[in-house]
Amino acid sequence: MIEWGKDSCRERAFFCSGPDPGAANVILGAPMDFSASFRPGARFGPEALRRMSYNLEDYSLQLGKSLADLDFYDGGDLFLPPGNVPRSLDIIERAVEQLLARGQRPFILGGDHLVTLPCLRAFTRHYPGLTLVHLDAHADLREEWLGETLSHATVVGTAARTLPLGEIWQFGIRSATREEHQFALERTHLYPFDFFRPLQQVLAQLGGPLYITLDIDVLDPAYAPGTGTPEAGGIPPRELLAGLELLAQSEVVGFDLVELIPDDPGDISAALGAKILREALLLFGKQP
Numbered sequence: 001m002i003e004w005g006k007d008s009c010r011e012r013a014f015f016c017s018g019p020d021p022g023a024a025n026v027i028l029g030a031p032m033d034f035s036a037s038f039r040p041g042a043r044f045g046p047e048a049l050r051r052m053s054y055n056l057e058d059y060s061l062q063l064g065k066s067l068a069d070l071d072f073y074d075g076g077d078l079f080l081p082p083g084n085v086p087r088s089l090d091i092i093e094r095a096v097e098q099l100l101a102r103g104q105r106p107f108i109l110g111g112d113h114l115v116t117l118p119c120l121r122a123f124t125r126h127y128p129g130l131t132l133v134h135l136d137a138h139a140d141l142r143e144e145w146l147g148e149t150l151s152h153a154t155v156v157g158t159a160a161r162t163l164p165l166g167e168i169w170q171f172g173i174r175s176a177t178r179e180e181h182q183f184a185l186e187r188t189h190l191y192p193f194d195f196f197r198p199l200q201q202v203l204a205q206l207g208g209p210l211y212i213t214l215d216i217d218v219l220d221p222a223y224a225p226g227t228g229t230p231e232a233g234g235i236p237p238r239e240l241l242a243g244l245e246l247l248a249q250s251e252v253v254g255f256d257l258v259e260l261i262p263d264d265p266g267d268i269s270a271a272l273g274a275k276i277l278r279e280a281l282l283l284f285g286k287q288p
């Protein structure tokens with residue numbers, strides 16, 4: 001007789017996910033890509049991360065830790081009304097709020113980058129003055145994009161202008177308008193082009209608690225071509241993973257991975273994304 005469970009059948013969940021919705025760490029898919037300015041399809045990101053997770057070991061050779069020892073639950077994807085940005089953002093915010101109120105640590109999967117805004121709305125209520133670490137090819141500091149203030153191109157700017165955020169640290173950025181650059185000089189700590197080396201130099205200044213938002217396009221399109229607005233000249237995966245390992249020395253309370261569009265041949269980007277998510281869970285996962 002088949003014993004149903006994660007050993008006998010593959011549920012539609014990130015692999016090794018435990019069965020308990022009350023777990024200390026919860027993966028939550030926010031499959032919204034209504035604000036994409038170029039290529040859509042990030043709504044299929046979370047599903048692809050789960051599919052490609054079965055290709056991985058639960059053990060991380062780099063970290064010497066196993067997902068089998070982590071208390072986490074994959075809550076699946078939120079139902080979001082297609083095309084309705086405000087309602088979708090509201091649903092995401094309420095879901096994240098609920099997890100935080102229960103003392104659970106959310107790991108949110110986009111979706112386009114706008115999904116980070118409702119996450120930060122909930123997080124800054126629980127952690128006023130929260131430090132934001134923003135890994136991205138793009139500064140995302142615009143005031144509006146084609147007249148829209150709610151866009152993946154405005155997300156960090158809108159968060160900075162409207163939420164009680166603390167310091168904002170931006171790494172790997174290699175695309176911005178003159179206005180965004182000026183805003184960054186006034187409001188954020190902008191470390192363009194690289195991640196690991198500048199992070200090493202400023203790590204001691206990064207006060208927790210800390211929220212990490214990771215746009216997969218911070219990586220070079222050679223490694224992660226499956227994304228909405230690919231930008232040449234990015235960092236390699238090893239640099240990203242080494243930097244995340246450094247960040248684990250601070251108190252990381254939230255993490256999101258956004259802008260993955262699993263439409264590239266061989267699932268190159270989703271395979272890398274799933275590995276990044278495994279390492280993020282192991283590095284930033286809360287102990288019960």
Ligand SMILES: [Mn+2]
Nearest residue numbers: 137138215217
């Ligand atoms: Mn980006």
